[in-house]
Amino acid sequence: MNRIITTLLTILIIQLLVVNKTLSDEGEVKDCFEKLNRATFALNMGLDKIIFKPISKGYRKLPSPIRTGTGNALNNLSNLITIPNNILQGDFGSAANNSARLLINTTLGIAGIFDPANSFGFEKRDKEDFGQSLGVMGVGEGCYLVLPVLGPTTIRDTVGSLVAMNGGDVWHNITVRDDEEYVREFKESDYWASRITSGIDFRAKNLEAFDAMEKNSVDLYATVRSLYLQDRKKKISNSSGKTETMDDGDWDTLENQ
């Protein structure tokens, strides 16, 4: 519990320190380490080709109910990060909804494999993380980064991940940090298994989309960077409909010439 309080306080301090230094040069990509990022991206693409893509193809051959159940269980687990971030963002309605989903699906849904909460009226909502909460608080994204294996991120999202790994993620606490205050049954390997499965599940769901993107891009690195940054902005604005891509301003510059 102390760790969670410390984490929340740390976020508040970061917010106070950087809250107004946000989003300078909006629209310009801040790729401060582009050469290094491109090298890491090439490494990740190589790893994807020889490890992640073949495994994801194999995963796709599993019967659909197994894949759905795995996806459901991983989604259920992600509530452990989403709920505190719902609270940090002041979205108490979603926090209550996701808490009910976590409780129902972990018990009646057998560790989240099934989704009975949906039938009870608790619909699935968007995932939230500490990077998004920092964004909602007004912290700018900072430079774009590509991490080995983990892939695209930003300085802000990396800080968010560090917050999660230092007390903000209950699942990390009870597995890797061995926080027996809560539950004793889980091991560190359970955490890494869930992270790896989550990555493979995501990759398997996007096999065709990735192939098409790879085949039809003239600069794949820049494509992935653009999609990642747009996606994060959309998630931080918590908008399911209109996004800044709907803004006419960008297009008006074309009209005015």
Place this chain on the structure above:
Amino acid sequence: MKILKNFFFSIFIFLILINNSWSRSPSEFISSLSSEASNILSSKLTKDEKISRLKEIGEQSVDIEGVGFYTLGKYRKMLSDSQKKQYMELFKDYFLKSFSGRLVGYTDAKIAVLSEEIKNEKYTIVYSKLIGTSERPEVKIDWRVYTKDPENPLIRDLIIEGLSLARTQKEEFNSIIANNDGKIEALFENLNKFIEN
């Protein structure tokens, strides 16, 4: 009596024709376009035939010139007239190849148009979804339709789950130019390579 019947019949046909040319709303435009593309994709045509038909659709329904110039971003103003001409020729070939290449992999693509939002006299956003299957989830697709000429609406952007394809392409092209000391020729070279491959 026969004259009267013919007269009313002519008025009826006239009204249908007027209706078809004047009231083609952006939603109807997207709906008929996506169903045409869906029919091609699910047909028994060969891959090359499908690509050729998809290119025809792309050429008729997308404002290729508008998207091309938008995609250049800040570099648009730096091009000479001859470079602009060369760019547009390359961009058209690039776009149609990329557009058809991205779509041809889908054999079961059904799009349901949900609603539309008129932003101003130039733009309407049409909201739709790609219906999910057991292999892939439902995908939200919004279309930025350019309606400056209401009788000939054209697509300017596809926003898939909130991610703009035009913007992605703009950042991709800008990255190539920026990494080559602002030289547009580097982009031309990349586009040529893509077209020839």
